[in-house]
Amino acid sequence: MADSQTLRVNGTEAVVNSPSDTPLLYVLADELQLLGPRFGCGLAQCGSCSVLVDGVEVRSCITPVSAVSGKNITTLEGLPALYAEAKGLAQVPELTPLQQAMIDEQAIQCGYCYNGMLIKASELLAANSAPTEIEIRTAMNGHLCRCGTYPKIIAAIQKAASVMGANA
Ligand code: FES
Ligand code: FES
Secondary structure: OOOOOEEEOOOOOEEOOOOOOHHHHHHHHOOOOOOOOOOOOOOOOOOOOEEEEEOOEEOOOEEEEEHHOOOOOEEEEHHHHHHHHHHHOOOOOOOOHHHHHHOOOOOOOOOOOOHHHHHHEEEEEEEOOOOOOHOOOOOOOHOOOOOOHHHHHHHHHHHHHHHHHHHH
């Protein structure tokens, strides 16, 4: 049976009607047409479905939609606005420094892991503005890239931290 509930996604409230045990990932994609989070394993193993819930990375493939009602959900689409809010910027940039660094470092090949890498790295940089390589590796450990671009992803996170530090 469908349950109506209100979600707060990327700063906007949305009423959704999926059953309360529906994975958040399906609600985001099917009801709200947010295609940043992706279905990979469906078992909380790869990270491609990740979103931020109150600033903390959550695997949306195993999270029932009822568990996040009333919380602030940020998807890939909402990262620039979240960054602007955190930095007190007057305008929302098209891309965050992290997204730009991913492009500059050519860190993404097929792009399947891109969502989860950005979500997790955004969480990391919000908590630690100058992470060491070991801290980056530890934070990103649960995110799988089938194309094996890990060194470039780490370089992009380091570059983003540097740019954000210079702009602080
Ligand atoms: S699809 Fe959710 S962790 Fe892989
Ligand atoms: S770039 Fe293809 S899975 Fe990471």
